[in-house]
Amino acid sequence: MTYAAKSLTTDGRELIAFRVGDQEFCVNVMSVREIRGWTPATAMPHAPAYMLGIINLRGAVLPIVDLSARLGMKPAEPTVRHVIIVAQVKSQVVGLLVDAVSDILTITDDKIQPTPDVISSEFERSFARGVLAIEGRLICLIELESVFPQEEREAA
Amino acid sequence: MDMNEIKEIFFQECEEQLAELESGLLKLNDGDRDPETVNAVFRAVHSIKGGAGAFGLDDLVSFAHVFETTLDCVRSNRLDPGPEVLKVMLKSADVLADLTNAARDGGGVDEARSRQLIKELEALANGEVLQASAAPEPVAKAAPVVAPVVNDEGFQPVAFSFDDFEADEPALMEMPTYEIVFRPKSDLYAKGNEATLLLRDLSRLGEMNIHCDMDALPTLDRLSPETAYFSWKISLKTDKGEDAIRTVFEFAEWDCDLEVSLVADGAAAPSEELPMQPVPFDLSILDDEPVGPVGVIEEEEQLAAQQQIRDAAVSAAGTASNVLQMAQSAARAPVEKSAGAAASAAAQSAAAQQAAASAATPTIRVDLDRVDRLINLVGELVINQAMLSQSVVENDANGTSSINMGLEELQQLTREIQDSVMAIRAQPVKPVFQRMSRIVREIADMTGKSVRLITEGENTEVDKTVIDKLAEPLTHMIRNAVDHGLETPEKRLAAGKSAEGTVRLTAKHRSGRIVIELADDGAGINREKVRQKAIDNDLIAADANLSDEEIDNLIFHAGFSTADKISDISGRGVGMDVVKRSIQALGGRINISSKPGHGSVFTMSLPLTLAVLDGMVVTVANQTLVVPLTAIVETLQPEAAAIHSFGSNQRLISIRNSFCPLVDVGRILNFRASQANPVEGVALLVESEGGGQRALMVDAIQGQRQVVIKSLEANYTHVPGIAAATILGDGRVALILDVDTIVAASRGQSLKPEMSLAAAG
Numbered sequence: 001m002t003y004a005a006k007s008l009t010t011d012g013r014e015l016i017a018f019r020v021g022d023q024e025f026c027v028n029v030m031s032v033r034e035i036r037g038w039t040p041a042t043a044m045p046h047a048p049a050y051m052l053g054i055i056n057l058r059g060a061v062l063p064i065v066d067l068s069a070r071l072g073m074k075p076a077e078p079t080v081r082h083v084i085i086v087a088q089v090k091s092q093v094v095g096l097l098v099d100a101v102s103d104i105l106t107i108t109d110d111k112i113q114p115t116p117d118v119i120s121s122e123f124e125r126s127f128a129r130g131v132l133a134i135e136g137r138l139i140c141l142i143e144l145e146s147v148f149p150q151e152e153r154e155a156a
Numbered sequence: 157m158d159m160n161e162i163k164e165i166f167f168q169e170c171e172e173q174l175a176e177l178e179s180g181l182l183k184l185n186d187g188d189r190d191p192e193t194v195n196a197v198f199r200a201v202h203s204i205k206g207g208a209g210a211f212g213l214d215d216l217v218s219f220a221h222v223f224e225t226t227l228d229c230v231r232s233n234r235l236d237p238g239p240e241v242l243k244v245m246l247k248s249a250d251v252l253a254d255l256t257n258a259a260r261d262g263g264g265v266d267e268a269r270s271r272q273l274i275k276e277l278e279a280l281a282n283g284e285v286l287q288a289s290a291a292p293e294p295v296a297k298a299a300p301v302v303a304p305v306v307n308d309e310g311f312q313p314v315a316f317s318f319d320d321f322e323a324d325e326p327a328l329m330e331m332p333t334y335e336i337v338f339r340p341k342s343d344l345y346a347k348g349n350e351a352t353l354l355l356r357d358l359s360r361l362g363e364m365n366i367h368c369d370m371d372a373l374p375t376l377d378r379l380s381p382e383t384a385y386f387s388w389k390i391s392l393k394t395d396k397g398e399d400a401i402r403t404v405f406e407f408a409e410w411d412c413d414l415e416v417s418l419v420a421d422g423a424a425a426p427s428e429e430l431p432m433q434p435v436p437f438d439l440s441i442l443d444d445e446p447v448g449p450v451g452v453i454e455e456e457e458q459l460a461a462q463q464q465i466r467d468a469a470v471s472a473a474g475t476a477s478n479v480l481q482m483a484q485s486a487a488r489a490p491v492e493k494s495a496g497a498a499a500s501a502a503a504q505s506a507a508a509q510q511a512a513a514s515a516a517t518p519t520i521r522v523d524l525d526r527v528d529r530l531i532n533l534v535g536e537l538v539i540n541q542a543m544l545s546q547s548v549v550e551n552d553a554n555g556t557s558s559i560n561m562g563l564e565e566l567q568q569l570t571r572e573i574q575d576s577v578m579a580i581r582a583q584p585v586k587p588v589f590q591r592m593s594r595i596v597r598e599i600a601d602m603t604g605k606s607v608r609l610i611t612e613g614e615n616t617e618v619d620k621t622v623i624d625k626l627a628e629p630l631t632h633m634i635r636n637a638v639d640h641g642l643e644t645p646e647k648r649l650a651a652g653k654s655a656e657g658t659v660r661l662t663a664k665h666r667s668g669r670i671v672i673e674l675a676d677d678g679a680g681i682n683r684e685k686v687r688q689k690a691i692d693n694d695l696i697a698a699d700a701n702l703s704d705e706e707i708d709n710l711i712f713h714a715g716f717s718t719a720d721k722i723s724d725i726s727g728r729g730v731g732m733d734v735v736k737r738s739i740q741a742l743g744g745r746i747n748i749s750s751k752p753g754h755g756s757v758f759t760m761s762l763p764l765t766l767a768v769l770d771g772m773v774v775t776v777a778n779q780t781l782v783v784p785l786t787a788i789v790e791t792l793q794p795e796a797a798a799i800h801s802f803g804s805n806q807r808l809i810s811i812r813n814s815f816c817p818l819v820d821v822g823r824i825l826n827f828r829a830s831q832a833n834p835v836e837g838v839a840l841l842v843e844s845e846g847g848g849q850r851a852l853m854v855d856a857i858q859g860q861r862q863v864v865i866k867s868l869e870a871n872y873t874h875v876p877g878i879a880a881a882t883i884l885g886d887g888r889v890a891l892i893l894d895v896d897t898i899v900a901a902s903r904g905q906s907l908k909p910e911m912s913l914a915a916a917g
Contacts (some may be wrong), residue, residue, distance in 0.1 A: 042889040043779060045825035045877055056873065056883045060535035064870040092871045 012108035015132075017139050018085065018098040020068045020076075024134070024139045025098075026105060027117045031087050035101055037154060040084040046121055049075065052097060057086065064095040071127075105134060112141060162801075166207045167260045168521070178590050185242045189459040191231075200225045201217045204252065213259045216252075221269055223248050226277040235280060241767070250594055295297055297808050320896050331362060331393040334401060337415040339387035344411035355388065362394030380498070381586045381866060391419070398656040524620070531767055534570075534577045535864040541570045542885035547840055578765055579591035582617035585663045588627050589614045592634050599638040606645055606656040607638055616663035618670045621767040625742055626672070626762070627734040633758055634659065634676050636732065641678035641756055651753065653677065675757040679872075681750040683707045708748045709755075712736040740896070743769060743786055771863050771892065772840070773884070774854040780880055780890040781854070782863055787895040789841045789849065793855065794834045805831075807849045809839060816841065820853045821893070825877055842895050850899045865892065877901060 015026040020040045041053030050069035054061050064084060069075040076082065076097055112130040127146040132139040141151040162288035180197035183190075197382065205220035207486045226245070237245075251273055333641040336358070338630075342349055358364060367389040374385070392401065398416050405414055421738040446581075450797075545563050589611045600607040626903065642648075643655035649655055666692045683704060690696045690710045739746045744762035763786075771782035772791075798810045799818070808815040822828045831851060863882035868875060879894035 035181050040888070042881075042891065044872075044875055045827065048876065054868070054881060054889045056539075056887055058530065059539060059866070059883065061866045061881045061889055087839055094871065096623070098464075155508060 002031060012111075015105045015107060015141065016057065016085070016101060017102045018083075018103055019058050019132075020071065020085045020098050021073050023073075024102060024137055025067075025071075025142050026128040026139050027085075027087065027142060027144055028102075030106065031089070033086040033088055036084050036086065036095075038080060038084060038097065039080050054096065055084075057093075057095070058094070062086065062093060064097055065148075067096045068100055069146075071142075087144055094148065101136075105132070106138075107132060107134075115140075123143050163211055166211060167256065168209065170204055173203050173679065174249065174256065175587060176200045176589055177249050177252070178246070178593065178828075179586075181242060181246050183241070184237050186244070191236075194227070194231050198231050200718050201227055201252070202592065208259070211259075216259050219248075219252060219255055219274065222250065222281075224273050226281045226574055229281050237576045241280055244273065244280060246593075246597060248273050248277060250597070253594075258316050290397045314741075329396045333419040334392045334394065334398065335415075335417045336390040336392060336401060337387065337413070338390060338405070339413040340384045340408070341411050341413070342382060344408050345384060347411060349408045350601045351388070352384070354404060354408060355390070358390065358392065361396050361404070362392055363398055365391045387413075389840045395755065443758055445726070464779055522580075526576075529575050530580065530814050534574050535767065538570050538864060539883045539885070539887070541566055543887045546885050578767070579617075580621070581620050581767075582764070583620050583623055584615045584617050584625070585623060585670075586614040588623055588630060589661055589663070591627060592630060592825060595631055595634050596638060596659060597618075599635055603639055604644070605638060605802075607636075607642060608658050610658060610660045611662070612660070613663040616665060616670060617764075618663075618712045618762065619767070621766045622670070622742060622762055625738065627761075629738045630661075630672070630674070632732075632735050634661075637674060637676040637678070637756075639760075641676040642678050642717065647679075651679075665764075666761070669761050672760045672762065673757060674760075675755060677755040680752040680755055681711070682749070683750075683752070687709050688822055705749075708750050711748070712746070735905060742766070743784060744784060761800055766865065768862050769882075769892065771861060771882075772812070773857060773858040773861050773863075773890070774838070774840070775856045776825070776854050777822040778834075779822075779827055780858070780884065780888070781821070782861075782890050783852070783854075783893045784843075784879070784892065784895065785860065787842045789843050791838055791840050793849075794837075794839050794851075796835050796886075807834065809830075809834070811851070816849050817902065818851050821898060822853075822855070824898055824901050842899070848899070850902060852895070852898065863890075863892070876889060 014029040016029050017026040019025075036057075039055050041055045042065075043053045044051055045091050046052070048065045051065050052064040054063050055063070066078075074084055076099070078097055082097055082099060083101055084097055085101070086093060086095050091124050111132055113133070115128045115130055127139045127142045129143045132141060177197055177200035180193050180200065183193050184197070184722055191670075201220050201224045205217055207218060208216035223245075226235065230237050230241070242637055251265070251270045255270065257263075258265045271737065284438070338351075340349075344351070355364075355366065368873075369387045369389055372377075372385045372387065379385075394400065398418065401416050402409075402414075408841050463614070545567065546565060548559060593609050593611070596609040615633070620719055622749055633740065637659050638657070643658070645655035648657065658677045660673070660675040660686050662675070664671050664673075686707050687696075687702070687710075690707075690713070691698050691700075693713075695713050696709060704832060712735075736746050739760055742762055744765070746761075747759045749757060749759070751757035769782075770785040772785055772788060774781050774783055792811070794809055800808045800810065802808045802817075803867070807818040809818050819832060820831050823831055832855065836852055837853050837855045838857050839853055841851050843849055857909070861884075863884070866881045867881060868878065869882050875891075877894055879892045880890050881891055884890050
C-alpha cells in the first residue's frame, strides 16, 4: 500500500476520463467509488436545475447531479446509455450523470498544462485544474470539490 | 486492554450500580423491608467504593464509605429506614451519582452539599446509636466501636475481590465450627471431580479457613502425575449443619476420605491453629480503637469484645474480608449469643442473594454503532426482499409455486429478523424514569412541597433513540407538574387531600406505540385563568367559545405560562410548547386532560422506533410521497360544492360546517405550476403544530405502509418541506413529507432552499 501510494505520487496519478456533451473531462480515480447505469431519479422540490433528484444506492439516498448542466452546458436528457459516476466529495457521496466513461489515464503531473486563459467565467476557472493533451484529444481535469463548493454542499 | 478501558467499564458498572441503588432506596421508601433490598443497596454502594478505590478516586471512596457505614446500620437493624433517613439517603445517592460523573468527565461537584450530607449520614449512624444507648442493651454500648473506626482513622482504599466479600457475608462469630478433613483419592480426579469446585461449594456454606496439607507430596522423581497427594484441613463456621457439608461432597464421597467433626465452642477460633496468610491492611486499627469509646462496658465484656475483635481480625486476615464488617460482628458478638435467630436469618438472606445473582440473565455490552449497522443492513434486506417479490410478480404472472413459497418464507424470515434487530435496540424506559425521581426530589425541595413519584411499567421497552430524546421533555413536564400542578401542603390539606402530592409516571405499550402518562393529583388546570391569559396574550378572541379540551390545549401554545410568579424551575414561558414540539419531533403526540381539583393527566404516545414510520403513500404530480400517519386526522374525497374560493388564490373546504384551508402539496413543493383541481384528488386532513387543521390536497392514495427512514442530509442538504426519504418496494426513493413546514408554507412563509441555507449558516 505504501509502495503503491508512493509510486502514484512520484510516477503520476490515475484519472478517469468521461464525456459530457462533446467535451471530455477527467477526475482523480481516488474520488470515484463506482460507476453504474442510469436509473430514474426521484425529483426534489426546490432543487437547482442541475439537481436531477435522488436514487437508491443500496439503501442509501444518493443525489444525482447533471454534470453538463452544472458545468454550464446544455442540460442532459438522461437515457439508459448514460452512466452515473458515484464519487466521494468531502464527507458526502454524489452521483454525477455523464454521457459515457471513456478512458482511464495514468499521467505524471508535468503532463498537466495550465488552464488556457480563454476561459472567462470565474466559475469555470474555479473547477478547471488544468488540461491534458492525450492522443490529440483535449481533456479538462476538474476538481470535484470546486464543482460542489463547501458552502453549498455542507450547508445542512 | 489498557487502564482507560478498564476505567470505562468501571464507570459503566457504576451507572448500573447507581440505578440499582436508587431503585432499592425507592423500594425502601415505599415501605419494603426485605433484607435483600437493603443488601442490594449496600452492595451497590460497596461495589462503587471498591472500584473507586482501585482507581484512586478518593472523593468517591470517602463519600461512598460514609454512605456505606450508614447503610450498614440499616442492614444490621440498628437504624430504622424511616422517611427522614431515606430522604438523606436518596440525596446521598444523587451526590454519589454526581461524584461518579465528576470522576469520569472531570468538573466539580457541589462540595458543600456533599460535606453536608456526609455530616447528616454520620449523624444518622451515630445519632441513632446515642438514642438507642438509653436502652440497656449491650449492642447499643458496643456499637460506638464502629463509628470512630470509620471517622477518625481516615479510610484507606483497599482493593479486594467482591466475590470474596459476598462469600464472606454470612461470617458471623457465633456459628458452630466444623473441622473437616478432606483427602481426595486419585479416583476423584479420574472421575472428573475437581477439588477446587468442591471447596468453593463448601465456602458458600459459611466462613471457611482452609489449610492445604502437602506433606504427602513426594519428591519430583517419585511423583506420579495421576496420583492425588494433597489433602485439606478446613474449618468452617456455618449454621447449616453437618448434613449440608456432607451434601457438598455427595458425589465425591466414595473417592475421598472425609472427616467432619464439630468443634464444641464457636468462640475458640480454630483459625489460630492454622497458618496465617499475609494481611493486606493495618490491624492496629482494630487493636487500639475499641479501648477508648467502650468505657461504658463492664470490664469482662470489654475484654471479651476485644478478644472477639482480635479473633475477627485473624479470620479476616485469612480471607481478606471487610474489616469494618468483621469489627461490627465482633462488637455485636455478646448479643448474638442470645439472638442466634437473627444470625441465621442474615445467613439465609445472603444465600438468597447469591441465588439471585446467579439467576440473572447473561448479557453482553455491544457498541451501539455495530447495532446500528446491523439495523441498516436489515433495513436494506427488507427493501431488497420487497423488490424481489415485486419483480417476481411482474415477470412471472403465474409464478411457480416453489418460488412463491420460497418468497413467502423469505418475507417471514425478514420480518422476524427485523423485529429481533429492533428488539436489540429496545431498552426499558427505566433509566429515564429513575432520573425523573431525582428531579422530583429536587423540585420538591425547592418548592417546599411534599411529593411522591410513583412509576409504573418502567420495564416497557422502546428504541434507545426515543429514550434518549424522551428525557428532556419529560423533565420539563415533571417540573411543571410539581411546580404548577401540585398545590402547597397547606392548600392540599385545606382541600381535604393528603399533604403529600402524588405524581404518577406510567409507561405501557398500546397498538405498536409506547404511551407515557404523567398524572398529578394537584389542582388541575385553572381554565378561567388559562382563558384569561390566552385573551391577554392575543391567542384567542375575548368572546371565543372554547370547549374545556380546547382551553386545556392552549397551554401548548408558544409563550404561554400561567404561573403568576416566574420561578427558577418553570414558568419562563418556554414550557409546554417546547415539550409538544420535541414530542412531535419524535413522531409522537401529546394530549392533556384535566379535572379541576383532581389533577391533570398528560398522555404522550410515541413510536417504538425512529428507524421506521407508519406512512400513507400518496401520489402528487406523478411523484410518490409518504405522509406520516400520525399527522393525518382523516381523509376525504372533496365534492365540488364543498370547495370555496377565498381571497386571491386561497381555497377553503367545508368539513362538517367548519372551513379548513386547502393546501395544494404539489404546488408548494413546486412539482407543478398550476393548482390542481381538488375534486379530482383526495384531501388529507392533518393537524399541525399550533393545533390548526389543514386539508392537504394530493392526487391519489396508494396505501398505507411501514417505511424505513433514510436520511437526506447524509449526502444532500436538508430540504424544506421534506422530513426524510425512504425506499419503496420498487427500489425507488420516495420523499417523506414534513407536514408542519408544508402547513407553515401555506400560511405564506417561504419554502425555499435559501431558507434552509440561511438557517443552517
